[in-house]
Amino acid sequence: MKRMLGILLCLAAHAALAQAGDYRLAPRQVAADVWLLEGANADFAPDNGCNIINTAFIDTGDGVVVINTGPSRQYGEQQRRAIASVTAAPVRLVLNLNLHPDYFFGNQAYAVVGGSALAGTIDGARREGPAYADNLYRLCGNWMRDTEPAPPRHVLTPGGARSAGTPSI
DSSP states (O other), X not given: OHHHHHHHHHHHHHHHHHHHTOOOOOOEEEETTEEEEOOOSSOSOGXXXXXXXXXXXXXXXXXXXXXXXXXXXXXXXXXXXXXXTTOOOOEEEEEXXXXXXXXXGGGGGGTTTOEEEEHHHHHHXXXXXXXXXXXXXXXXXXXXXXXXXXXXXXXXXXXSOBOTTOOOO
């Protein structure tokens, strides 16, 4: 009976965490001015809020470069707060390194800056975004609340050139 009560309490606590949508992002400094937000080493699931990606940020001294924005709007918003807990520098550049949804669905939290990526990544994110959203809403439920696909807007070209309108730092 005691064991069953413990299991029920654990399940209730887990359900409350999932309802609240707290990713518990804790910046870990990995080098001078470089921080990592580590995701679960697992598959997309409600238990982890579909947070299976490592994201990062760098304080360049002139602003922050964000590397990937996570699987949801909530993640992006919480990522911004995690960044603000470490530095007061403004976000100047958001890099999306892949067209997978957990690389760019948090871009909604960076609407003013907008995401930047290679042209193929942008095209793929635009093409696949609605299907990714359908899948993640089914897989992760409440964690995806108010999330819409937010493909990167600014084209990066190999060698460092950026398209017009891409934020620079």
